Amino acid sequence: MTLDVARVQKDFPILDRAMPGGGRLVYLDSAASSQKPQSVLDAMTRYYETTHANVHRGVYGIAEEATRLMEEARDKVGRFIGAGPSHEVIFAKNGTECLNLVANAWGRANLRSGDAVLLTEIEHHANLVPWLMLREQLGVELRYIPLGDDGHLDLSELDRLVDGVKLVAVTAMSNVLGTLTPVRLIADTAHAAGAVVVVDGAQYAPHLPTNVGDLGADFFAFTGHKLLGPTGIGVLWGKTELLEAMPPFLGGGEMIRDVRLDGFTPNELPWKFEAGTPPIAETVGLGAAVDYLEALGMDAVRAHEVELTGYALRTLAARFGPDMTIYGPTEPAERGGVISFAYKDIHPHDISQVLDQSGVCVRAGHHCAKPLMRRLGIGATARASFYVYNDESDVDALADALDATSAFFS
Amino acid sequence: MGLEDLYREIILDHYRSPRNRGELESPPAVRVEGYNPLCGDEIVVYLDVQDGVVADLKIGGQGCSISQSSASMMAAAVKGKTVPEARAVIRAFKAMMSIHEQRLDADGDDAAEKAAAEMAEVKLGDLEALQGVVRFPVRIKCATLSWNTLQQGLDEAGAAQAG
Incomplete structure (x- = not known):
């Protein structure tokens, strides 16, 4: 099955918006946040127009319906990432909050001063700072798998690095280099050393067929808004026995079974980790996003992005040659559709x-x-990133606009 | 709102040929780093204050055309000035950066009047080329990075001499 991009584009109303220069929107920043198909917008609007009430509380009809919609979304999301029971799927605000949840709830219960945590040099701040905070607060030791010069993680010292660590936290795909990391190999090595494995799937889950079991993850975090869903909804999947053994993260309504003046009993999974009124409409929107991607087929999504990334790498190399440096792996099959570059x-x-x-939206910074920027010896890159609605004409528009940029600054 | 409003020729000139690039030995010079957490730009200001005068000033670090040209023009504008004069230029420049497009309609607006008064205090000269930046709000921080760093440097130089 191949992706019919022209048909996909019709599902994204923002692509039809008017642009100041009279041209079209060339959106190449999906690694920061993706656009939303009409079906996601409709699902959220329909929810608010017909169903909204607080969940898990009301005994009246629409409250039950809202609860059912939210729990259906949980089931869908669980199936989408190959999770087992739906109670292993926890909703949070975003991917960052999910990783903070693990660092705080699992980390504080299981890590002591001097315990080691293994990360990589290519992590997003979301999978760095929560652990740096534990370093400050608990005195845990942080180690890092280095980046090799080929844009891949350098695993030559992995056995030594993993020795004695309690937890390994690694991204499945770099948001800068596009590098796909050997998560399974790292996870197997980590498990053999007795460590728990946290996978940051923020860039991975939206773009590749995902099975948390095949990846070897114990925790897997991602966010809805990079996956055609709304902002304000993140997903943490975790293994039941780990989640059961962890203390809660945020306290409040919903996450408790009983509260007394001298204590509380937490709720069962997954609600133990969902304090307060959840982002109900956002879960519904995320469920619709998952439906949309499954209808396209994640294999087709991945195949399209490999093809488009290959086209982009070839086009940029042909048109700009030595004037352009593209960071990360050179082989499209070893990377996602994220192209960070320096130009002149x-x-x-x-x-x-x-x-x-020219209406071309890329990220700069x-x-x-x-830490990865320091490793690369640069302050910033420009980054173009692709998704299901991008095609070769977007790459061509980028290249044309880069010519104009060069003319402007020469 | 064209690119020419942002990238005036004088800005590009300072970007291509930055003035006062380099380092000063520190100490005796004060060395201050400034960061724009948004984009990773960093600037280093080396400041040599003698007898209440900015005797020398050098700029290091890396950044975009706006931050680099702003730093270059800043160095040219405050070198040789007394500390109070340099502070007045900082105030005038930051006032210019805080003025919004509607300022001409903002009769009686206290903030606009205050800003106008501060700008009238000193002649910004070439620096006025950076006025177009206010129309590109995300770039204002690029333009003000070196100025905030200089301000911090003047504070530190003053504290060092007072101590």
Whole structure:
């Protein structure tokens, strides 16, 4: 099954919006946040127009219906990532909150001063700072799997690095380099060393067929808004026995079974980790996003992105040659559709500003991965990233706009 | 709102040929780093204050055309000035950056009047080329990065001499 991109594009109303220059929107920043198909927008609107009430509380009809819609979304999301029981699927605000949940709830219960946690040099700040905070607060030792010069993780010292660690937290795909990491190999090595494995799937789950069991994850975190869903909804999947043994993260309504003046009893999974009124409409929207992607087929989504990334790498190399540096693996099959680049000596901010004149949206900056930027010896990159609605004409528009950028600054 | 409003020729000139790039030995010079957490730009200001005068000033670090040209023009504008004069230029520049497009309609608006008064205090000269930046709000931080860093440097130099 191949992706019919022209048909997909018709499902995304934002692609029809008017642009200041009279051209079209060329959206190449899906690694930051994806656009939303009409079906997601409709599902959320329909929910508010017909069903809204608080969940897990009311005994009246629409409250039960709202609860059912939210729990159906949980089931869908669980199936989408190959999870077992739906109670292993926890909703939070975003991917960052999911990783903070693990660091705080699992970390504080299981880590002591001197315990080691293994990360990588290519992590997003969301999978770095929560652990750096534990380093400050608990005195845990942080180790890092280095980045090799080929854009892949350098695993040559993995056995030594993993020795004695309690937890390994690794991204499945770099948001800067597009690098797909060997999660399964790292997880197997970590498990053999007795460590728990946390996978940051924020860039992976939206773009590749995902099975948390096949990846070897103990925890898997991702966010809805990069996956055609709304903002304000993140997903943490965790193994039942780990989640059961963890204390709650946030306290409040919903996450309790009983509260007394001298204590409380937490609720059962997954609600133990869902304090307060959840983002109900957002879960419904995320469920619709999952439906949309499954209808396209995640194999087709991945195949399309490999093809488009290959086209982009070839096109940019042919048109800009040595004037352009593209970071990360050179082989499209080893990476996602995220292309970070340097062009001549034009600062990424200036590139992004001039591209904007042509309606071309790319990200410029450190992409919330400052240690990786330091490792690469640069302050910032420009980054173009693809999704189901992008095609070769978007790559061509990027290249044309880069020509204009060059002309402007020369 | 065209790119020419943002990238005036004088800005591009300072970007391509930045003035006062380099380092000063620290100490005696004060060395201050400034970061734009948004984009990763960083600037280093080396400041040599003698007898209440900005005797020398050098700029290091890396950043976009707006932050680099702003730093370059800043160095040219405050070098040789007394500390109070340099502070007045900082105030005038930051006032210019805080003025919004509607300022001409903002009769009687206290903030606008205050900003106008601060700008009238000193001649910004070439720096006025950066005025177009206010129409691109995300870039204002690029333009003000070196100025905030200089301000911090003047504070530190003052504290060092007072101590």
